[in-house]
Amino acid sequence: MERETAEKAPTIQDVARIAQVSAATVSRALSRPERVTDATRNRVSEAVRITGYTLNQSARSLRLRAARAILVALPDIGNPFFSTVLDAIEREAARRGYGVLVANRFARDNTDALRDYFLSNRADGLLLLDGSVDAEQLAAFTRAPINLPLIVACESIPGAPFHTVITDNFYAAKQAALYLLQSGHTRIGHIKGPKGNVLSSEREAGFLAGLASASAERREDWMFTGGFSMDDGARAAKALIALKIRPTAVFAANDEAAIGFISEISRLGLKCPDDVSVMGFDDLEIAAHFQPPLTTMRQPREAVGRLAAEALIDLIEGAPGKIVPKQFVLSSELIVRKSTAPPPSLRS
Amino acid sequence: MERETAEKAPTIQDVARIAQVSAATVSRALSRPERVTDATRNRVSEAVRITGYTLNQSARSLRLRAARAILVALPDIGNPFFSTVLDAIEREAARRGYGVLVANRFARDNTDALRDYFLSNRADGLLLLDGSVDAEQLAAFTRAPINLPLIVACESIPGAPFHTVITDNFYAAKQAALYLLQSGHTRIGHIKGPKGNVLSSEREAGFLAGLASASAERREDWMFTGGFSMDDGARAAKALIALKIRPTAVFAANDEAAIGFISEISRLGLKCPDDVSVMGFDDLEIAAHFQPPLTTMRQPREAVGRLAAEALIDLIEGAPGKIVPKQFVLSSELIVRKSTAPPPSLRS
DNA sequence: AAAATCTATGCAATCGATTGCATTACTTTC
DNA sequence: GAAAGTAATGCAATCGATTGCATAGATTTT
Incomplete structure (x- = not known):
């Protein structure tokens, strides 16, 4: 267990010996330079240079x-x-x-x-x-x-x-819903985040609050159980495709779900944003470079x-x-x- | 600097006192249980449980x-x-x-x-x-x-x-080139990685080796200066669009550059893979979900x-x-x- | 010039765990 | 039953840095 190094690392004692002061003084010279005289400080600095001393964090941690x-x-x-x-x-x-x-x-x-x-x-x-x-x-x-x-x-x-x-996830999600509403959408769905996650529930609540504030239609089958991964988004896409009445816009709980969703609806023949608008949440680097570039709420x-x-x-x-x-x-x-x-x- | 805790964390000494053995024995009981008797081991375990002892890593690090x-x-x-x-x-x-x-x-x-x-x-x-x-x-x-x-x-x-x-970046890049050649491409470009990077140069060399092994055409203006970011890929896309004679396939040094590239050529009116095939390198999670899903070399x-x-x-x-x-x-x-x-x- | 004050430095204890060596107790062998 | 061997445990030094207290020397005050 004990490592054997040909030469041991220099300690504060080594520095002290070379600077011809005590270890206590070296310690002070290094941590509170104003407490020692210029001459001492210089001698210590020089000794540190000569020995190549680095402080042993374990010893320091133990003491402090x-x-x-x-x-x-x-x-x-x-x-x-x-x-x-x-x-x-x-x-x-x-x-x-x-x-x-x-x-x-x-x-x-x-x-x-x-x-x-x-x-x-x-x-x-x-x-x-x-x-x-x-x-x-x-x-x-x-x-x-x-x-x-x-x-x-x-x-x-x-x-x-x-x-x-x-x-502020609630407010941001509400903003997202409002933005979609202002764009003219009246049928808006949501890809929910993972169950039991605080972010999920806040974003869901904010989204619903946005809908409510515009008295927009809210349907349970437009609230897709999802998650934060691309695969979760893809699953939501399959669910959407199967619906008789589809939302014209979908707000996903994060960018990855949005990307997985768009990817899957494209594969299945729907176009974004022509057939369905999609929003994400986070503004990951990929959001700007995805096809189509993703509308999203950027978190700082x-x-x-x-x-x-x-x-x-x-x-x-x-x-x-x-x-x-x-x-x-x-x-x-x-x-x-x-x-x-x-x-x-x-x-x- | 020194943290003041109402009650200090229990030490090995505390355990020793409660187990009525020496600290040395506690240490041995914990690190090499077979070196102490069953009775001692049990007493120590019990004392550890009572005190809630956790080993102080700083002290251990210092010693060892x-x-x-x-x-x-x-x-x-x-x-x-x-x-x-x-x-x-x-x-x-x-x-x-x-x-x-x-x-x-x-x-x-x-x-x-x-x-x-x-x-x-x-x-x-x-x-x-x-x-x-x-x-x-x-x-x-x-x-x-x-x-x-x-x-x-x-x-x-x-x-x-x-x-x-x-x-094996060289071999993988060569494989990538060979795959594109086998698909029937004869005009193949490369989005290079960052200058001076080893991965870049190995992938570039492997790519060129692939071309050479099939005696395929190699043109300097199809070797795009690039980088590993999406923006670098986008820049390469602009360069490609400006060419009179364009490659029909492009191998990017990584997935992000490939994605940035595809994204930008789409914006500029070219389609992937219809107008140009694109390969990446890495197989990031996004690769499978991008539009179109990205052909790539998966690194383990x-x-x-x-x-x-x-x-x-x-x-x-x-x-x-x-x-x-x-x-x-x-x-x-x-x-x-x-x-x-x-x-x-x-x-x- | 003596007393008081201040400054720079050293001494030595301390942080907590580990381990070589010493000691004690117990077992085996002849 | 004495000698030799073995197993379990304790003692005390050690790892390296920090800091309260003591001290020596310098400076100021009266």
Whole structure:
């Protein structure tokens, strides 16, 4: 287990010997340079240069009880939505000198594993990008005696007292519905996200609120059970094709479902937007390059990641004590492209 | 800096006191259960349960000089190709009890930062998914006195003595060219990857080798300067449209460029595959759902990630000493979909 | 010039887990 | 039953950085 290196890495003692000061002074020279004289600081810098010293994080972590790392738990790194958010998190964390540990596809019932990263001093806090966890258990982690610094981002956990960074999914979905209504559509369907997912239900509710506000028709067989994957979208397409009365527009719970949907209806002979307008949600990079380019609600993914990382590190470094949970709610933006058009009835 | 927790986390000493044994015995009971009596083992287990003890990784790392974590350095997590590989890496690492630290978009000239993760005892080894680094400097890291365990995956660094896990890009690209030739195309273009990238040049060379083996025509103005992004593909599309004599098929260096290309030629009035067949490389998830579904070379991304993680951890845990660099070369697979067809001249 | 104040630095304990060596208790062998 | 061997456990040093407290020296105040 113990690694054998020909030459051991230089330690603070080595630097101290060469600079002819004590290890304590080296430590101070490096972390609070104003506390030592110029002469000492220079001697230490020189000794660091000579030895090629790098601080041993394990020793530092042990002493300070701080790992200078955060754990990011996500449901699926492979998903471009999450990987972009992760990108922003990583950037912000690096800026503030923190490492980023990733835990992918951790099971719902595996919150203990996340807690243990904290308890075992590998991470100083948790950034959770998944709302499908036991809120009660999670809340217990944030209280004494554990006091896990926690930020929930992307997906909220309703009614739970966590710091969160989310986007306003309800309002954005309502905007989407309103946009389709304003384009002249009266028969509008929705490809729902996965069951039990908070984002799904908020987007569905927002969509229905949009319909309701215009007193538009709402039919159960236009509410397609779906999911967030392309295959889910394709399944919804098959369901739509089978209908006698079809909606002229469909709002999908995310871009991937929208793409899978369009892909499948094209295969089956319908055209988008000629026969059916389709909207997505997220504005993934592919949305602009898909055929047809996808009308969608753009979520500020980078901002979500950056703010979440920022908030978590503030929490970690902040004074302990009672902190009122902060909620950041960012807005999404309507991006109109070619996958939506007025319904056939309104076209010349 | 020092975190103040109401109650400190239980330590091995606490467990020892409750189990009425020494800390040394607790340590042994946990790491090598066969070395203690059943009675002791049970008492320790019970004490662990009572206290809720979790091992402090910092202390362990300090003592053992091992972090039980690997650092994955990649050029762009946001890219679905890399994020899938990362997914596989994470899974394998977790299986073997290793944490995964990510370093994204690290600059070419910033290899020191990667080395410092190792020197500072935050990571036990480096998994590099980017070939665009200074090979000489990197090689120095793997030698004494640093002895950084290193695996280069996805992109090889030619002529450098590293363990690598790659796919056979040259052969796969040649296969792609041969497939297009066999479909009857005689005028075939190529959207090149980014300049200076190893993958780009191997795919380009393989493509040209394919053409050469069939003595097919090769024209400089059919070799589009490109890149790996959708925008790069779109630019190539504009260049193609401007040509007097156009190729009837195009092989793009990756799926994203292929998608950007198809998207742009559609916008400009050409149809795929009717006017031009297009092939990609990678088989991203979107490839199957794009319109038209994309013919492509599927890279075994999961296998690459898994093998790379496996090899790195073997290297970390293996006996130190001279190790001959191992090269894993995996094969890609032709996936035929609808974006390719025989050229117009051969169709009825 | 003595007293008080301040500054720079060193000493030594500390963080928590691991392990070589020493010790004790128990078993086997002749 | 004494000697030798073995198994289980404890003692104490160790990994490397940080920091409260002590001290020596410099500076200011009276």
